[in-house]
Amino acid sequence: MFFVPYNAREFRFKSVFGSTAAGEALWLCVCMPRDMGCSGVYLMTGKDGEEKTAVPLHWKSTDNITEWWAIEYAFPEPGLYFYHFEYDTPFGRGKIFLHSAGMGYFCESGDEWQQTVYDPDFRTPSDFPGGVMYQIFPDRFYASGEPKQNVPTDRVLHKSTDEMPEWRENEQFRRWNADFFGGDLKGIEMKLPYLEELGVTCIYLNPIFESHSNHRYDTADYTKIDPLLGTEDDFKRLCREAGKHGIKILLDGVFSHTGADSVYFNRNSRYDSVGAYNSEESPYFSWYKFHHWNDDYDAWWGVKTLPETNEDDESFAAFIAGENGVVEKWMKAGAYGFRLDVADELPDSFIVKLRRAVKRINPNGLLLGEVWEDASNKISHGGRRQYFLGQELDSVMNYPFRTAIINFLNTGVAEDFMEAVVSICENYPPQVLDCLMNHLGTHDTERIFSILGGLDGEGKDREQQIKLSLTLEQKSEAEKKLRAAVVLQYTLPGVPSLYYGDEILTEGLKDPFNRTFFDWSKEHTAVWYDLQFLGQLRKKYHCLAHGRFIPVSAMLGCVAYERISAVDRLLIIANKNPHGITYYLPEHWHGSSCLTGQSMTHFSVDIPGETAVILTASMP
Numbered sequence: 122m123f124f125v126p127y128n129a130r131e132f133r134f135k136s137v138f139g140s141t142a143a144g145e146a147l148w149l150c151v152c153m154p155r156d157m158g159c160s161g162v163y164l165m166t167g168k169d170g171e172e173k174t175a176v177p178l179h180w181k182s183t184d185n186i187t188e189w190w191a192i193e194y195a196f197p198e199p200g201l202y203f204y205h206f207e208y209d210t211p212f213g214r215g216k217i218f219l220h221s222a223g224m225g226y227f228c229e230s231g232d233e234w235q236q237t238v239y240d241p242d243f244r245t246p247s248d249f250p251g252g253v254m255y256q257i258f259p260d261r262f263y264a265s266g267e268p269k270q271n272v273p274t275d276r277v278l279h280k281s282t283d284e285m286p287e288w289r290e291n292e293q294f295r296r297w298n299a300d301f302f303g304g305d306l307k308g309i310e311m312k313l314p315y316l317e318e319l320g321v322t323c324i325y326l327n328p329i330f331e332s333h334s335n336h337r338y339d340t341a342d343y344t345k346i347d348p349l350l351g352t353e354d355d356f357k358r359l360c361r362e363a364g365k366h367g368i369k370i371l372l373d374g375v376f377s378h379t380g381a382d383s384v385y386f387n388r389n390s391r392y393d394s395v396g397a398y399n400s401e402e403s404p405y406f407s408w409y410k411f412h413h414w415n416d417d418y419d420a421w422w423g424v425k426t427l428p429e430t431n432e433d434d435e436s437f438a439a440f441i442a443g444e445n446g447v448v449e450k451w452m453k454a455g456a457y458g459f460r461l462d463v464a465d466e467l468p469d470s471f472i473v474k475l476r477r478a479v480k481r482i483n484p485n486g487l488l489l490g491e492v493w494e495d496a497s498n499k500i501s502h503g504g505r506r507q508y509f510l511g512q513e514l515d516s517v518m519n520y521p522f523r524t525a526i527i528n529f530l531n532t533g534v535a536e537d538f539m540e541a542v543v544s545i546c547e548n549y550p551p552q553v554l555d556c557l558m559n560h561l562g563t564h565d566t567e568r569i570f571s572i573l574g575g576l577d578g579e580g581k582d583r584e585q586q587i588k589l590s591l592t593l594e595q596k597s598e599a600e601k602k603l604r605a606a607v608v609l610q611y612t613l614p615g616v617p618s619l620y621y622g623d624e625i626l627t628e629g630l631k632d633p634f635n636r637t638f639f640d641w642s643k644e645h646t647a648v649w650y651d652l653q654f655l656g657q658l659r660k661k662y663h664c665l666a667h668g669r670f671i672p673v674s675a676m677l678g679c680v681a682y683e684r685i686s687a688v689d690r691l692l693i694i695a696n697k698n699p700h701g702i703t704y705y706l707p708e709h710w711h712g713s714s715c716l717t718g719q720s721m722t723h724f725s726v727d728i729p730g731e732t733a734v735i736l737t738a739s740m741p
Contacts, residue, residue: 123226127151127206129234130223130547139547140237140497140509143198150191151217155183157210162190166204166236169505175207196238199510201498203233222540223547237497239550240511246458246485249515250555251666252322253611253656254371254618258564259326259350260301260335261286261638262621263308271348273333273391276301286335286633288583298334302638306351310359317366319624319649320656323616324363325371325460327564329356332380333391336564336636338462339380339427341391343440343447353454360455369457371487374448374475376441377466378421378429379408386428397428408437421463432471442474452482460558464490464514465501472513489558490514495521497548509553516556519615521545523561526609527572529680530602530731533697539675539682546614546670555667557615561606561623564636568629569620573606574599578630586630600626601731604651605695608717608733611655612684612693614670624649658716658735663688673707679728690740691716694726695733702728706736713738 127150128134136148153159164176178190196202206217206225218231225234264282277287278301287300309324316324328337331345346353360370381388385405387396397405398415409428410419421427430437441447448459458479461467467475472490479486490508492499496517499506508514525541528534546554561569567578574595578586591599603626610617625643629635659665664686673681678698684691692710696702705725706713712723716735720727728734 123220124154125224126153126217126227127225128223129219129225130543140239140550141196142241142243143238144195144241146193146195148191148193149178150181150189151178151206151208152187152189153208155186155188157208159188159190159208159210161209163207164192164194164204165207166196166202169201169203173204178206196236199238199240201505201507201510202236202238204236205231205233222543235498235548237509237548237550239509243509243511243550243552245515245552245556246487248485249323249369249487249616251659251663252616253320253659254323254325254558254560254616255316255319255321256325256560256563256618256620257309257327258304258336258621258636259306259309259329260304261636262304263312263639263641264303265305265307265311267305267307269305269348269351273348275333276349278303282638284638285587286636288587288633298336298633301335301349303349304638305349306346306355306359310355310362313363313366313368316368319619319653320659321368321619323369323371323457325558325618326373328373328375328462330375333382334380336632338375339378339382340375341380341383344450356451357454364455369487370455371489372451372456372459373462374459375462376430376432376471376475377463378427381426381428404436407431407434421466432468438471438474442471442478446478448475448478449482452479452486456486457483458487458489458515460489460491460518461514462491464508464517465492465499465506468502469507469513472508476513476515487556488513488515489556490517492517493520495545495548509550514553516553516558516615518563519545519557519559522557522559522610522613522615523566526561526606527569529609529695529697530573530606533678535675535678535680535697538680539672542613542670542682543672554614554670555616558618559610559613559615560618560620561610562620562635563618564620564632566635567631568627568635569606569623570596570599570603570626571628571630573602574628576628576630578634581630583631583634586634589630591628596626600646600648603648605697605731605733607648607651607655608693608735609695611652611659612665612691612735614684617655617659619652624652662686662691662737664690679704688740690738692736692738693733694728694736696728697731699730701730704728709741710736710738 134150151162162178165173167173178192181189181191208215217225219234220226330340331342331347332339379385384392384394386398388398395403397403397409419429476488479488496508525538529538574591576589622639664684668684668686671683679696681694703725713736715721719734
């Protein structure tokens with residue numbers, strides 16, 4: 122064991138865990154060995170990229186072995202700050218840097234502590250935490266069978282929803298994702314009772330605007346619903362009917378690029394408009410980044426069918442986020458907000474405008490970003506991002522939690538799980554934590570059931586992936602792991618998000634195998650009933666909406682944590698070991714009761730292998 126002069130995760134060293142509001146006072150304390158003869162300790166802090174300022178700490182107290190230095194300090198304005206400590210002794214100047222898990226050590230160089238400082242007026246939606254999201258790939262959920270108008274004649278529809286999505290390059294169009302199954306908005310409306318029964322409070326829809334691929338991330342017209350999905354009236358009705366079931370509708374905002382086959386670019390001359398590809402005099406010309414008109418332009422990841430937009434262009438920004446723009450149009454039609462596709466590829470100034478557009482129509486509306494890493498310190502688009510300082514995103518898709526859950530259930534390393542979770546809780550503002558989209562899978566990832574069963578599509582082409590499926594033994598193991606995974610997913614800070622079909626144990630590796638049509642012939646699984654129970658739990662317990670996350674233990678293949686609010690508390694324990702264990706409870710949990718039905722004594726709970734349990738107790 123090494124001497125720890127500072128630990129940002131202990132209240133005796135730092136009076137506020139994690140991020141703070143600008144101007145919020147907190148105490149920072151450093152403990153020094155008395156025999157070092159310390160004559161001064163300094164907080165060395167500054168905004169990211171700026172020079173550090175030395176702030177002296179004051180001598181506080183001593184005993185025979187150690188002495189404490191402290192300061193009451195407030196980070197002055199919103200921003201991302203980094204800090205370390207320095208100290209003077211008879212032997213010269215020394216330094217204290219971050220070692221691991223919040224703990225510091227004496228060294229000449231190293232990592233610094235991060236302090237996220239947000240605007241005191243930063244508010245996120247109050248009616249989103251405590252709920253359950255459900256992500257729907259619209260073409261693949263349910264087809265109403267009602268006739269559609271104005272469907273382009275070049276759409277290729279499957280004859281049966283039992284068929285596998287086309288995984289070979291389409292011979293007619295020489296492109297991927299050109300096949301459709303006919304799922305539509307009215308089909309989603311018909312299944313609202315099913316989703317309400319599952320506890321869903323918010324549906325996140327993959328893109329629904331007119332496009333010419335089944336994923337619809339190649340927008341052709343932001344002002345129209347894709348004709349295969351229905352009409353604008355169908356969307357408005359879906360929002361109204363969903364509201365009657367206590368469900369909101371979140372749209373996918375794809376603004377970093379459009380389709381080349383669109384009203385705005387019109388490379389295929391499908392539309393009557395004069396697109397940017399057709400003429401340099403086009404009203405949309407400045408929306409794109411041409412190097413040499415018309416064949417040399419920036420495209421999303423080099424895919425020429427997805428020309429990048431110029432979000433700094435005033436006319437484009439006004440069209441999307443201005444008064445009566447695209448965002449306002451669909452918010453007024455009933456949308457709850459937007460999930461921003463590839464948010465890290467949008468400039469901060471554009472996200473600010475998007476937030477203003479959402480909040481103009483609904484101050485409680487949601488703006489969620491797609492960011493795969495720790496979004497508090499993300500570097501992209503030429504600099505450090507400012508998502509969580511109060512002027513941009515409400516929250517993000519929580520890939521770090523997904524990775525932590527999968528790694529824990531596949532490897533059993535409890536310590537890594539806890540560090541991943543605590544790190545995010547430490548770096549994100551609490552209001553952002555409450556709104557995290559906690560998913561185990563999406564349209565961009567392999568199906569969680571396949572992953573937990575031991576399959577992996579990485580490095581395999583589509584012809585190889587289609588031949589992979591779980592054995593009966595693998596399915597049994599995957600279902601057991603998934604039942605534990607959803608307990609963690611539903612009880613960690615944030616809002617759990619189900620990817621359509623995961624509740625019926627749908628298999629699939631990478632696109633398009635993770636986007637098969639929902640099999641409505643399947644009976645409810647044990648996982649389905651677990652999810653229904655957990656959804657009810659989230660409505661009942663305030664601590665799952667706004668409660669603190671408190672680590673209890675993480676070792677020997679077992680993790681435990683508390684969720685605590687002013688009115689209730691829960692203890693969650695997950696045992697990854699193949700064998701059962703008896704977990705002896707902390708004293709303040711003696712006499713608690715188990716909500717998940719496992720055997721208990723006054724002092725302990727028995728947890729079968731690869732199982733998670735939830736305990737509750739009255740507030741002390």
